[in-house]
Amino acid sequence: MAGRVFVDLGMSLDGFIAGPNAGPHNPLGDHGTDIHQWIYKTAVFRERLSLGGGGETSADDAIARETFARAGAYIMGRRMFDEGEVGWPEEAPFHAPVFVLTHSPREPWVRPGGTTFYFVTDGIHSALEQAKSAAGEKDVQISGGAETVRQYVEAGLVDDLQIHVAPLLLGDGVRLSAGLAKAPLSLTTVGVCDSFSGVTHLRFRIPR
Amino acid sequence: MAGRVFVDLGMSLDGFIAGPNAGPHNPLGDHGTDIHQWIYKTAVFRERLSLGGGGETSADDAIARETFARAGAYIMGRRMFDEGEVGWPEEAPFHAPVFVLTHSPREPWVRPGGTTFYFVTDGIHSALEQAKSAAGEKDVQISGGAETVRQYVEAGLVDDLQIHVAPLLLGDGVRLSAGLAKAPLSLTTVGVCDSFSGVTHLRFRIPR
Numbered sequence: 001m002a003g004r005v006f007v008d009l010g011m012s013l014d015g016f017i018a019g020p021n022a023g024p025h026n027p028l029g030d031h032g033t034d035i036h037q038w039i040y041k042t043a044v045f046r047e048r049l050s051l052g053g054g055g056e057t058s059a060d061d062a063i064a065r066e067t068f069a070r071a072g073a074y075i076m077g078r079r080m081f082d083e084g085e086v087g088w089p090e091e092a093p094f095h096a097p098v099f100v101l102t103h104s105p106r107e108p109w110v111r112p113g114g115t116t117f118y119f120v121t122d123g124i125h126s127a128l129e130q131a132k133s134a135a136g137e138k139d140v141q142i143s144g145g146a147e148t149v150r151q152y153v154e155a156g157l158v159d160d161l162q163i164h165v166a167p168l169l170l171g172d173g174v175r176l177s178a179g180l181a182k183a184p185l186s187l188t189t190v191g192v193c194d195s196f197s198g199v200t201h202l203r204f205r206i207p208r
Numbered sequence: 209m210a211g212r213v214f215v216d217l218g219m220s221l222d223g224f225i226a227g228p229n230a231g232p233h234n235p236l237g238d239h240g241t242d243i244h245q246w247i248y249k250t251a252v253f254r255e256r257l258s259l260g261g262g263g264e265t266s267a268d269d270a271i272a273r274e275t276f277a278r279a280g281a282y283i284m285g286r287r288m289f290d291e292g293e294v295g296w297p298e299e300a301p302f303h304a305p306v307f308v309l310t311h312s313p314r315e316p317w318v319r320p321g322g323t324t325f326y327f328v329t330d331g332i333h334s335a336l337e338q339a340k341s342a343a344g345e346k347d348v349q350i351s352g353g354a355e356t357v358r359q360y361v362e363a364g365l366v367d368d369l370q371i372h373v374a375p376l377l378l379g380d381g382v383r384l385s386a387g388l389a390k391a392p393l394s395l396t397t398v399g400v401c402d403s404f405s406g407v408t409h410l411r412f413r414i415p416r
Contacts, residue, residue, distance in 0.1 A: 012223075012392075013223075013371065013384070013395065013410075013412075014223045014383065014384045014385040015220075015221075015222045015223020015224070015383070015384070016223070019392075031392045034392055034394070163221065165373070165410070167394065167395040167396065167397045167412055168392055168393070168394055168395060169384070169385045169388060169391055169392065169393040169395070170385070170391055170392050171385045171387075171388040171389075171390075171391025171392065171393075172385075172391065175222065175223070176221070176222045176223070176377070177222040177377045177378070177379045177380075179379075180377060180379040181379075183377055183378055183379025183380065184220075184227075184239045184242055184376055184377065184378050184379065185376070185377040185379075186242070186375065186376055187221065187375040187376060187377070188375065188406070189375045189402075189406045189407075189408065192400065192402035192408050194397075194400035198396070198397045199397075200397065200400050200408070200410060202221075202373070202408060204221075204375055
């Protein structure tokens with residue numbers, strides 16, 4: 001199963017991956033952190049964000065750990081990078097090459113801890129080729145945001161979709177499938193995990 | 209656990225309980241039947257809709273059967289009734305009293321097989337009181353549509369929310385939580401069932 005392309009997103013039960021009023025200074029939107037409560041509690045999240053020790057070694061932790069482990073390279077949109085550039089700790093949480101889709105050329109930005117950001121100006125196919133090559137035997141994660149995920153899904157380039165459903169009705173916000181022209185899109189359910197913490201971890205394959 | 213009030217809805221992974229362009233002659237909206245494929249295949253659905261024998265006696269069937277069994281009375285909005293009045297078979301699928309929220313008084317409508325429709329003109333609290341009394345030891349199901357569900361949730365009158373998540377991105381349609389003023393609303397996850405048919409059955413409690 002090496003060399004796969006996957007998306008991993010937290011979502012409220014009513015289909016939102018961020019709250020309303022999301023923007024540069026509010027990347028997750030209002031109440032958006034409620035969607036991700038489960039991962040903030042895990043030990044692996046604290047390790048990755050250099051928040052010191054602690055955190056839970058739970059079923060949720062095992063799932064988040066597995067996801068970090070399978071990603072050998074990341075792809076993200078420019079806005080997600082811009083938000084992260086100011087928000088991530090100096091030792092960015094990826095510890096792997098990250099390919100940023102942008103229109104502005106920029107030299108690679110090397111961070112301590114193994115994360116290097118590469119800026120790709122010639123489109124999503126080129127970014128994926130570079131990310132696959134960098135990932136080697138590992139997989140490539142399309143990190144976000146929603147628009148970048150949509151582009152890769154519509155181009156038929158995503159193999160796996162992992163969704164973590166939070167027990168929460170947000171009412172409004174950024175929708176997982178907003179503007180998806182390739183809808184309705186049928187998925188194949190390949191895994192359902194009740195972590196008994198409230199969040200439900202779902203895994204799907206996207207048929208080619 | 210008798211005397212509870214519950215909502216039971218099919219939903220696409222991206223949060224839609226009906227497809228786009230839903231209306232009087234298209235009650236589930238475009239591709240809306242894709243959301244409910246799992247239940248059409250069950251034996252209990254064929255029994256309830258008088259479609260003759262057959263159907264699967266699967267985990268999905270057991271869950272749908274349990275849901276039908278716990279409901280001693282139903283509440284629905286006027287539009288849902290109007291659509292059903294022309295769409296249901298003569299022996300309507302409820303086999304129990306159904307309380308229809310409406311502004312137009314009408315005599316009770318008795319159908320063969322134990323379904324009687326009562327038309328309630330004095331609001332959602334009155335309908336719930338009548339439904340609870342009719343249900344006796346059993347539970348009351350708020351059937352729909354979305355607007356009726358929203359009203360009962362906002363009034364704090366719903367105990368349990370059962371959602372059947374179909375492996376499908378619809379892209380657009382009728383949202384589970386559209387217009388929910390009481391958002392964000394945190395739920396308590398009480399059950400996750402992978403039926404291995406693709407659909408994931410989730411059960412939540414709505415904290416009072």
